[in-house]
Amino acid sequence: xxxxxxxxxxxxxxxxxxxxxxxxxxxxxxxxxxxxxxxxxxxxxxxxxxxxxxxxxxxxxxxxxxxxxxxxxxxxxxxxxxxxxxxxxxxxxxxxxxxxxxxxxxxxxxxxxxxxxxxxxxxxxxxxxxxxxxxxxxxxxxxxxxxxxxxxxxxxxxxxxxxxxxxxxxxxxxxxxxxxxxxxxxxxxxxxxxxxxxxxxxxxxxxxxxxxxxxxxxxxxxxxxxxxxxxxxxxxxxxxxxxxxxxxxxxxxxxxxxxxxxxxxxxxxxxxxxxxxxxxxxxxxxxxxxxxxxxxxxxxxxxxxxxxxxxxxxxxxxxxxxxxxxxxxxxxxxxxxxxxxxxxxxxxxxxxxxxxxxxxxxxxxxxxxxxxxxxxxxxxxxxxxxxxxxxxxxxxxxxxxxxxxxxxxxxxxxxxxxxxxxxxxxxxxxxxxxxxxxxxxxxxxxxxxxxxxxxxxxxxxxxxxxxxxxxxxxxxxxxxxxxxxxxxxxxxxxxxxxxxxxxxxxxxxxxxxxxxxxxxxxxxxxxxxxxxxxxxxxxxxxxxxxxxxxxxxxxxxxxxxxxxxxx
Numbered sequence: 001x002x003x004x005x006x007x008x009x010x011x012x013x014x015x016x017x018x019x020x021x022x023x024x025x026x027x028x029x030x031x032x033x034x035x036x037x038x039x040x041x042x043x044x045x046x047x048x049x050x051x052x053x054x055x056x057x058x059x060x061x062x063x064x065x066x067x068x069x070x071x072x073x074x075x076x077x078x079x080x081x082x083x084x085x086x087x088x089x090x091x092x093x094x095x096x097x098x099x100x101x102x103x104x105x106x107x108x109x110x111x112x113x114x115x116x117x118x119x120x121x122x123x124x125x126x127x128x129x130x131x132x133x134x135x136x137x138x139x140x141x142x143x144x145x146x147x148x149x150x151x152x153x154x155x156x157x158x159x160x161x162x163x164x165x166x167x168x169x170x171x172x173x174x175x176x177x178x179x180x181x182x183x184x185x186x187x188x189x190x191x192x193x194x195x196x197x198x199x200x201x202x203x204x205x206x207x208x209x210x211x212x213x214x215x216x217x218x219x220x221x222x223x224x225x226x227x228x229x230x231x232x233x234x235x236x237x238x239x240x241x242x243x244x245x246x247x248x249x250x251x252x253x254x255x256x257x258x259x260x261x262x263x264x265x266x267x268x269x270x271x272x273x274x275x276x277x278x279x280x281x282x283x284x285x286x287x288x289x290x291x292x293x294x295x296x297x298x299x300x301x302x303x304x305x306x307x308x309x310x311x312x313x314x315x316x317x318x319x320x321x322x323x324x325x326x327x328x329x330x331x332x333x334x335x336x337x338x339x340x341x342x343x344x345x346x347x348x349x350x351x352x353x354x355x356x357x358x359x360x361x362x363x364x365x366x367x368x369x370x371x372x373x374x375x376x377x378x379x380x381x382x383x384x385x386x387x388x389x390x391x392x393x394x395x396x397x398x399x400x401x402x403x404x405x406x407x408x409x410x411x412x413x414x415x416x417x418x419x420x421x422x423x424x425x426x427x428x429x430x431x432x433x434x435x436x437x438x439x440x441x442x443x444x445x446x447x448x449x450x451x452x453x454x455x456x457x458x459x460x461x462x463x464x465x466x467x468x469x470x471x472x473x474x475x476x477x478x479x480x481x482x483x484x485x486x487x488x489x490x491x492x493x494x495x496x497x498x499x500x501x502x503x504x505x506x507x508x509x510x511x512x513x514x515x516x517x518x519x520x521x522x523x524x525x526x527x528x529x530x531x532x533x534x535x536x537x538x539x540x541x542x543x544x545x546x547x548x549x550x551x552x553x554x555x556x557x558x559x560x561x562x563x564x565x566x567x
Contacts, residue, residue, distance in 0.1 A: 010158040011221035011376065013165075013213030014083045015317040016076040019206075019304055020055045024079075029321040032329050033349060037303050039192050039204055047180045047492075053192045054174050055206030055305040066130060067103050067117060069209070073127045073169050076211035081131065084213060084220055086165045094135040094163050097124045098150035098170035099309035100143060100501060101480075105175045109485050111477070111552075120475050120523040127169075139523040141475055143501045144272070144363030145231070146170065147210075147312025148371055149520055152229035154214045155371075156536050164216050170313035171209035177480075178308070179205060180487050181497030185239070187276050193306075195273035195299035195331055196280050196345045198338030203274045206305020210314035218376070224320055227356065227374035228259030231518040233510040234366035235463065239498045241278055241362055245285030247516050248362055250464065251370040252290040259356065259372035263291050267354025268328045270319045272361045273299020274306055279362060284339035286360075286368075296344050296352055302332035312361050312369070319357050320373060328352045364498060365507030367519055389566040390538065395455040397447065397558035404454050417554045421446045428453040434512070442479040442499035444472075444551045445508045451558040452509045455545065459562070463516035467541040468506055471522040471530035472550045476502040505549065517541055527559070538563055 017024060020038030021031040038055040063071040077095060080086075086093050102120045112118045117126060124137035142149040147170040154166040172178070182188050182205065189202035214226060232251040234242040242248065256266075269292055271283050287293050300315045307314060322328050327349055334347040356374040396403045400412035400420045410427055412420040425438055428450060438446060448470070479499035486493050498504060506519035518537065522530045527548040534546035547560035 007159045008161060008216045010155040010214045010226040011216065011218055012224045012226065012320065012373070013215045013220040013222060014080045015210070015212045015320070016079040017208065017210045017314055017317055018057060018061065018072050018076060019208040019314065020057060021303065025317050025321050029318055032303050032318065033327070035332065037192065037332055038206065039305055044176065044179055046176045047183060050190060052188060052190065053204045055208065056174060057207055063130065066126060067106070069103055069171055069173050070123060070127050072209040073171050074130055076209050077127070077131055077167050077169050080167055080211055080213050088131055088133045091135055092164040093133070094138060094166055095124070095128050095133055096138045096140065096150045096154050096166055096168045098140050098146040098168060098313060100141060100146055100172055101178060104177045104480065105173060107177060107480060107484055109481065109488060111481065119473065121473060121525055138529055140520065141523050142363070142503050142521050143365050143367055144306070144308060145312060145361040145367050145369040146309040148359060148361040148369035149231060151212065151226060151312065151316060151371055152231060152369060153520070153533060155226040155229050158214050158216050160536055166214045167211055168214065168313060169209065169211040170310035172207060172308035172310055174205050174207045177484060180492040181483065181500065184492040184494040184497055189275065192333055193275035193301050194333035195275040195301055196337060196339055196343055197334050198336045200275040200277070200280065200338060203276055204301065204305040206307045208304055208307040208310045208314050210310050210317050212313055212317055221376055223376050224323070224373055225376055226371060227261065228255040228257070228372040229370065230254035230258065231367065231369045231520065232464070233507065233516050233519045234368065235510040235514055235516050236366055237511070238366065238504050238507040239364050241282040245282045245289055248282065248286035248360060248368040249289035251368045252286065252292070252358060252360060255370040255372045256358070259374055261356050261372050261374065265355045266292060266295050267323055267352040267357050268296040268298065269358045269360065270315055271297055271299055273301050273331070275301060281339055282362070283360070284341035284343050287343065288341040292358065293342050294344055296328050296350055298328055298331045298345065300329065312359070316359050316371065316373065319359055322352070323357050323373065326351055326353060364501050365503040365519070366510055367503060391564050391566055393455060393562040395451055395558065395560045397451045398556070402451065402454055409454055415554060417443060417556055421450060424450040440495060441508060442476065444476060444478065444502070444549065445499065445505045447551055447556055447558055448505040448509055448549050449512060451560065452513065455560050455562055456513055459543070461543055463514050465517060465541060466515045466543045466545065467518040467537045468509060468515065468545045469520055469522070469530050469534040469537070470506060470547045470549055471524050471527050472502065472548060473523065473525055474550060474552055475523050476500050478551060534563065538565055
C-alpha cells in the first residue's frame, strides 16, 4: 500500500578542504578570490617528456600507519568531527568515501593480497578505524561524478532516516597510473585548462581531498541544505558524452523539481567544465535545454585541476562559499566562448543573487549528476510516495550456469571464464554489430552484459524508468592490472584505461539496453549497502536493479535482483 512520508532535510554542516591553495573552505576561497591557482608545472618523467600543469599537495599531513591519501582523508574528516562533536562511536553516523582509484600508487603488476590497501574498501576501513568510527564505511566509485554521487547518496540516507550524520569525503592523487591513461586519450593540455573557451585543448589534472557533513540536525547547519539531487546515464558511449546533452539536462531538471527550485531562484551553475572539446560542448547543450543558459556559470577546474573523485565535493564546498558571499569566482583563462550553445561565462569574479545554486558533473561510463544546494530559509517541505507493493526477479551466474528465479536458463561445460562468457554471449546476442565491441570489453563488463540480458528479458520500460546499482569488492582490479602492464611494457592504451573504472560496466549495460536512469557503483565487502540504497530508489524509479558483480581470474559471480513496483 502506498503512503506519503515526510522527508527530513539533509543540512550541510562543517566542511574541510586540503589543496595547494590552503586548508579549509574560507582560506581556499579567499585565495581563489585573488585569482590564485593551485596548478603548477610538474615533471612526470615516467609518463611525459614535458612538464604538465598539475595541482599537487605538499607531503606534510602524513598520519601514522596511513597512506598519503588516507592521511589526507583522515585530516579532513577529523577536522569536521572536532568542530561538530559528532559521536564517532554511534551507529547513526557514517563516512561515505568518493574516489576513482584510491591508493592506486601502490599497484604493481601482480595481483595484490586481499588485505592490501589497494582495495578501495580496505582503504575506507583503515581511515574509518583510525578515526574510531564504528559503522561500516561506504565507498562509491562512479568515475568523475563520484563526489556528487556520494553527496546525493548521503542526502537520501539522511532523508530516509538511515543515518543522523554522514561525512562525505572525496579524494584522489595524481599518479603515473591515472596520468598515463588520460594522456593516452590525448585529453591533457600542455597548458592550464581553459573551460568553455574557444582555444581550449584539454584538461589539467589535480589532487585534492575535501569533506562535507550532511546532517539531520539543524543546529549543526551552516545555513544550507541539499535540496535536490539526481543522476542519469547517457546510454551513448563509455568514454564520450552525449551529443545532445539531454540526459544531463534531465538530471538538472529532476534535481530542481525535487528541490522545488524555479529558474529564477538559481544564483549560478557550477558545471563540470573539464575544458575538453566534447564535455564542454555537451554541457552547453544540457544547460540550454534546462533553461539555465542565461544564469552565470563557472568551472573551478582552472584553480584545482580535475581532481577526479574529489572534484564534486571540493567544488560543492566552494560553491557554498560563493553563495554565502554572493560572489561567483571567474573561470580563469577564459576569453571567448567556444561552445555551440550560449553560456554566461566570465573570467572575472561577479556578484550573484539567488537562494540556490546547481552543481553538475559528468563522467566516463555516460554518468551525469546534478545537485541543488539551497539556503535553509527557503522552506520547501517535500513528501515522497513509497510502496511495499514490489515484485522481484532474480538472476544468478556462477560456475558456468545462469539461472533466473531459480531455474537454469544457460549452462556451459567449460570452467574457463573466457569460454563460458563467449558461449553465454552467443546464446543471447544475435546482432553481429556488438561482437567486436563485446570482445574488447573487460571481463567484468562482459559478465554484466550477458547476465543483464537474462535479468531484463521480456521486461518493458522507458529509458528513464530504470536505475541500476552495482557493487563488488575488487572494483576494476583486473582491468587496473592490464592497463598497468601495458603501460610498463610500452605505451598506455585508451581502450585498456577506460575499463579501470568499475562503473564502466554500468555504461556498457546502459548503452545496450537503452537505460538512462541512475547508475551508481559501490565498492564493499558485501551487497547489503547497495541493496538498501536500491530500495530507497523505488520511490523514484518504477524498476531498480541491484547486483553484486565480481570477477577475479576464473572465479566470478553475478547475483542480481530486479525490484519492480506493482502498477
